[in-house]
Structure formats: C-alpha cells, structure tokens
Amino acid sequence: MPLPLLKKVLPAHARLTLRKLYWLSRSWLYAGRKVYCLLCEGSFRTFLPFGTERRPQALCPRCHTVERHRLLWLFLQEKVKITEKPLEVLHMAPEPRMQTRLKGLLNLRYRSADLTSPVAMDHVDIQALPYPDGLFDLILCSHVLAHVPDDAKALQELRRVLKPDGQLLLQARLHPHAQTLENPQALTPQQRLQAYGQADRFRNFGQDFGQRVAAQGFSVEAMEYALSRTPEEQTRLGLGKKEIIFVATPLVHEAK
Template identity: 35%
Template structure:
C-alpha cells in the first residue's frame, strides 16, 4: 500500500500511515445514555478508522479509480479518509452529513440539494441503517450519481431478509434487534433488491477477500473482519 512501512510491533493503519501498537475498542451505545466497551480492538488510535474504513482506502489504492477531476460525494465523512481525499480531489470533493459540523453540506439524505448527475463517485458507509425512508435515500443517491458513475455502499448485514419495524423506538430494543441503539433496521442480503429498485446495477463483493491480501497482512492492517460491500453503478 502507498506509504506502507514496517512497524516493529503491532500493526499498520493504511488510512493515516501510522504504526499501531494497540488498536482501540469501541464504546458502543447500548441503551439510553449507556455505553459498553467492545472486547476487541478495532479503531486506529490516530485516525479512528474502522476495518471498513481501511477496506475502502485499500480498495481506492488498488483500483486507482479516483482521479484529480473525479467529483466525489462523501456521506458521513470519516476524518482519516477526509484527510486523504480532500487534498487529492480538491474542490471536487464534497462532504455531507445530517448533523456533523465541519462538513460542506448539512443535508437530509432523502432530500439532497444537488443537481442530477452531480457526482462520479459516492461513498456511503454505515448510514442507510439509520434512515427510516431508506428507499428515498437510495433513490437520491442514484439521482445525483453521474451516468457511468459508481456508489460504494456499505451497511451492516445479518441474514437474508431485512428486519424493520418503525414502532420499535427504545434504544435497548433497537440494540437487541439491530445491533446498535441508533439503528432503525438490520439489513439482510436483500438490500441488493432495494438498491436495484432505486435504479442501480449492483455488484456484491466481500472485503477483504476482494483486496487479495494474505492473512498476515490482514492482521497487520487489522482488516480481517469479512464484510459485504455493494458496488452500485448507474
């Protein structure tokens, strides 16, 4: 990977190019104001990248799909990725989030303020599971994507059929059913059907298998967790 180096102990974060002696556990919201620390270390202590963040950056480097003139929309931007992507793409790099400060646009993903065909590439990771009207959000992502463009979409997936009940509002019950207190659904493999209905041509891929890196490197980058991602084309 670009910027990779031999770290004497621990591992290496390819997002921020840092040697990592200890990956940090995540404090997850499990109830109303109640947090629980996960047992395994997943976060980079420098840039706070997750496995999925490192998967994405390694994909970007492997595929070499981002060029200087690529117009990119980054939904719910991770700080480590933004630090790499903004200098690379300049004014063509746009960040958007409903609540975060220090983004280019505070937006509702179901009602984007951008014109049709505004972006060549969209990165949307772990966002749709927070949105009740995810079908509208998917349609909006499709609308603002350029013909021939690609959206890299990641959500937590468990099982085949998506579980969604809008009457479930308690953090504890959402944690039990959907894995996080802030989630409003747990996606199944049938998310591909929903993305297709929005207009996308969908390709399912498993990370880190797609990256074709061996087990030792997966441990070194702390990216061995297998996760499905969706390459969505217009």
C-alpha cells in the same frame, strides 16, 4: 471538568480537536512495527479492541479508524484510483480521517454531507439532496442507510445525483438473518432501541441488502475486498473479516 459539562461548553469542532490531540498523545504507547494503518500511515504494535462486541485488532491507536475504513481506503486507492483521476465526489456522513485524506487530493472536487455532523461541509437530508442531477462520479455512503427513515428514497436520491457511469460505494452492518428487519411499530427512540439495538436505527439490514439496493435501479456487485490480500497482510493492515463493499452503478439514469 466533567464530560457532560464539557460537551455543553465546547463547540463540536473544539471537542473533535481535543479528541484528536488526546489520541495522538496516547498513540506512542502502542509504538511498534506489527500493524500499519493505511489512513494515518502509522505503524503500531497492535490495533485496539473496539465495538460493543470488542472486536480484536479493530481500532487504530492514532486516528481511530476501524476495519471498514481501512478497507475502503485500500479499495479507493487500488480500484477507483482515487489519488489519480479527476472526480466529483460526494461523501455522506464523512468519517473525519477519511475526509481529511480526500480533501487533501487536488485531483478531486470533493463535498461531504450529513444532516447534523459538525465535520460535514453541507448539512442536508439524504432523502432530499440539494445537488443537481448527474453531478457526481463517485458517492461514498458507509453505515448510513440503516439510520435513514426511508432508505429507498435515499437510494433514489443518490442515484439521481450520480452520473450514468458513476459509482456508489456502500457499506453496511449486515445481520445473519436473510431478510432485513423493520418494525413499523418502532416509532420512538426507545422503541427503536428495543427493536434494533440502537435508538437512531430504523432497520437492521439482513443478507438481502444488495437486493434492496438493486431494487432502486442499480446493478450491484458485492466485494469482499480483504480477500485480495493474504491472511498475513489482512492482519497487518487491520482489514477485518467479512467486510463487504457494495459497488452500485445505475442501470438507467432518468432525468426528472
């Protein structure tokens, strides 16, 4: 059956299940001991190229996670103690494998949310979250804000539902230019494709990403956490180069 027709006939959950089975069936082709995926706990002879730029050693052959996913999971284990602490967790735009691991932790009260994702537990707009103030100890938001019409409003909402001593962990694709690129004339998907390289983007973040987050009432620490490992270990775990985790904590938590 042609792929476009398959997408029309099968529901999203069924398509995702088929993809997982396909990945699992092919992963044996890459059996080996040179690299190790922290998320599916599989060992392989190599990670695979991925992305439009074909990043080498990026994609796990079994669970299809990439560098930033593995790095975030390492950070959650070591710095957040995600497997030990009782935490209220909100996971925006959940990555399927990450969600599976987090949902399996009995110490967490876990919710995932997205506007349209079939794997998300709640279908919500990040710019108008339905959750009460100060509910979550931890919020994960990876590669989301570039795809939101008003990233400032989204950050304000994330701050509102975060506990005063909570943490918001952010990841984003950062472009080399100093300032974030936003074109107010790019209104249609085709215009956004031309402006940002993706039809569903509303901006290309520059090196000022941390400052943009801080402007919405956060203290922000940028952590290149892969550097906590030797170069050899970075390669073995497929952590990637220059992946940054932004750890944002509320400066003031104002009740509204």
